[in-house]
Amino acid sequence: MMSDEALLSGDQPKLTFTGDASRSLLIVDDDAPFRIRLARAMERRGFDVVAVDTVNMGIEVAHESAPRYAVVDLRLGDGSGLDVVKALRDARPDARIVMLTGYGNIATAVAAVKFGAVDYLPKPSDADAVEAALLAEGPLPPPPESPMSADRVRWEHIQRVFEQCDRNVSETARRLKMHRRTLQRILNKHAPKA
16 A cells, blocks of 8 residues: 555555455545545455545446455545446446445435445444444345434435535525525534534
């Protein structure tokens, strides 16, 4: 793996695996500090890691190297991680893929599994949880007995649109066809306490 300085300076990361093919791991995440920490932690656990930050680079690695394992962020700067999951599944049907996201909800979890992910973890997840998900055998655990409430689904939808609008309240309110003040009250009600 390249040094932190090289990764953070924008130098080209390695795009091929050099070690044991049965432990090849692709990490696709545009959060550089998280990607670097996770890559280092997974290398210490014996994985041969390639870490990239875009959908296009993830697809390129999938086509050229077809890794055994992958950890893919759902939302990347240049598109959806689901495109990487599809490319990985096409290149290597037995690949074990874990989807990471800070915007966890039932719809995106179902989409990730339909595209071929074997598990879905909230971000940030630690290396132990990622490794456990990658190496788990058998089918996914059953869905929870008590699904999210309608209020929780609504809140997650608002949050997702808010993030898509780069946290712009006016644009989010326009897209949700909601009054700006109403949206501000909802956001303030659910804001984390300082």
